[in-house]
Amino acid sequence: MFTDISEIVADVDRGMIPANVYSDEEIFELEKERVFGRAWMFLAHESEVPEPGDYVLRRILDDSFIVVRDDAGQIRVLFNMCLHRGMQVCRAEVGNASFFRCPYHAWTYKNTGQLNGVPYHKDAYGGKRGLLKEEMNLLSPPSVDSYNGMIFASLDEDAPSLDEYLGDFKFFLDFYTRQSEEGLEVTGPQRWRIRANWKIGAENFAGDTYHTPHTHQSVVEVGLFREPKASKRKLGALYFADIGGGTTYHLPPGSFDEKVAYVGYPESMIEGMKEMWSPEQQAMISEAGFMPSAATILPNLSFVHNWPQINEDGLVVPFISIRQWQPVSATETEVYSWFAVDKEAPDWYKKASYKAYLMCFGSSGMFEQDDVENWTSITTVAKGQLAKRLKLHSRMGLDREGELLHEPVENWPGPGRAFTGFGEYNQRSLLRLWGQYMLGNDPVRAKDFTPTPL
Amino acid sequence: MEMIPYTNDTHQEVHQFLVVEAELLDSRRYQDWLNLFTEDIVYRMPVRVTKAHTLEGSVLYGMDHFDEDLYSLKKRVQRFETEHAWTEDPPSRTRHFVTNVRVYPGEGDGEFRVKSYVLLFRSRGDTRDPDFLSAERTDVLRRSDSGFKIANREILVDESVLKTQNLAVFL
DSSP: OOSOHHHHHHHHHTTEEEGGGGTOHHHHHHHHHHTTTTSOEEEEEGGGSOSTTEEEEEEETTEEEEEEEOTTSOEEEEESSOTTTOOOSOOOSEEEOSEEEOTTTOOEEETTSBEEEOTTHHHHHTGGGTOOGGGOBOOOOSEEEEETTEEEEESOTTOOOHHHHHGGGHHHHHHHHOSSTTOEEEEEEEEEEESSOHHHHHHHHHHOOSSHHHHTHHHHHTTSOSSOSHHHHTTSEEEEETTEEEEEEEOOSOOHHHHHHHTTOOHHHHHHHHHHSOHHHHHHHTTSOEEEEEEEETTTEEEEEEOOBOSTTOOBOOEEEEEEEEEEETTEEEEEEEEEEETTSOHHHHHHHHHHHHHHSSTTOHHHHHHHHHHHHHHHHTTSSGGGTOEEEOOTTBOTTSOBSSOOOTTOSSSSEEEESSOOHHHHHHHHHHHHHHTTOOTTTOTTOOSSOO | OOOOOTTSHHHHHHHHHHHHHHHHHHTTOHHHHHTTEEEEEEEEEEEEOOOSSOSTTOEEEEEEEEEEOHHHHHHHHHHHTSSOOGGGSSOOEEEEEEEEEEEEEOSSTTEEEEEEEEEEEEEOTTTSOOEEEEEEEEEEEEEETTEEEEEEEEEEESOSSBOSSOOOSOO
16 A cells, blocks of 8 residues: 555655555556556557458557458557447457457447447337437547557547657657658567566666666677677667657767668668658767667557577677557566568568567567566565565666766757666656656646656 | 377387477476477467467467577577576476377378477466466477487467466477
8 A cells, every 4th residue: 555646756756766666556556547547558550450351459458449440441449348238349369350249249340330230220229219320339549549650549538649749759769660661560469478567667678778788698698689788788878758768779980871781781771761760860870879779658668679690690680679568467567579670671681680589579589588587576576565665776877966977968869868878867757757647747748847857 | 191099109209209308398408408409490389369260370470489490499598508597597497298199190201290288387486376388289200310300390379478477488
């Protein structure tokens, strides 16, 4: 049981995190309403449902949604609950359907969500006198929108627009999701459950470069990935802009082409990037020298981009993964992990990049394996009595008075704020946003709030 | 093709091979386990999904939990041999229960197609509930001078959402 959410938020804002935020069921109940009930939540990528009738079943915690491309090609997000008695009208995870028929009384809906068939309509309802099918639709979330093919929904009728919500983070999102005109091809997800609080993964991907040299030492030792050594990792920039933040690696000197080729992209893809990315986006890689790696958007959507060696001949190939930390309870999370690759990439590259993904991340990934062991262990011990009194130290980069130890990166070509060196700037920013949501505030539209105070 | 009878020596040899393999995995003799594979091994575990009407094709197109060649299997084993593979240090206690073994003639000379059920019990630490993974494996075994080698393995896992923290284990 927690005493007062404003006390918790005050602690979080100064980088001292009450350990039970990673285990307390009451805090989780409040998160369901105030964070997941209001934030924009990722559901699916358009490429997962390429043809009319294609659908995938997705959740926002306990709410089940059918993400379907209707017969006219429009993507719909339908609440998976029959208007009559509330049965789920779709119980497969993926498929193709023109209609969804409820197994209980056979009410049938078109893939637009409109009620199309009601058995014994005349006998049971007096036909149109009792029930006007044409005006009845499966519910939809109040807000649905997409960015670069990524479909989001918010359960909040008063949510800011998706554009406003993503804000300046879109600058960084494009690195992962817009490498050519065609955009991404997304496959998956792998799904598995970990006995860890959802925030731990979200924070880790947002900015924890400090764990990389130690937690992932084994992958360097076996020659899977050359970058995570501490000496290299601390040179990367940690950036945060509006609703999310991420990590980068600093690359050896060279032009844009040379730097992108260094991580393993073929020439045809580099041309695509140059067409899609603004001069400022390109400058982040070429002039500033920072290549995006992991990132998180509040609340629970993360990305990762690494470039491991995938065969005996030393072939280095990058991969992109999109992942969601879907909470099951305060102490359990279902991980959804997708593989993403640019649609216009050469076939050999798609295959090699997929291999790179499976070796590093996902249910069997050699990086991911060690992360989860840490997060499970934290959550287990955060359930204890003494954990309620422990405030976890998340103040790296600040002095004891709370002043910044280092100056932000000068001439940062992107939006937001960036630092090099080790520091928990992004984790604090992410949890500051979380705190505002938990208080019932709207940090996206608030004029007097910033997730990145100096 | 017709199943090779249980009373046939080949069935007995194959069954013994799978039981010995399970012992190697459960005692973490991974280098010995790697020796059971051919150079051209394809080791796959597709992602399973719930589809309407049928179990046919109930795998997710284009996505696997494992899609390994000998290089990546070796890397996984090599990683466990470092002192920094925390996920299995301390190690899980595992049991691979292998049953329902069915042996069929294979396509090539000295090749057999082998189906088996496997139930993996995995216990970690002293406070967590154990995990289970249930699957059917379809193997292609090839006879060699040093006994059978696994040339292909497809693992059809029964859960669409795995209830284990990672696949730092093999099936």
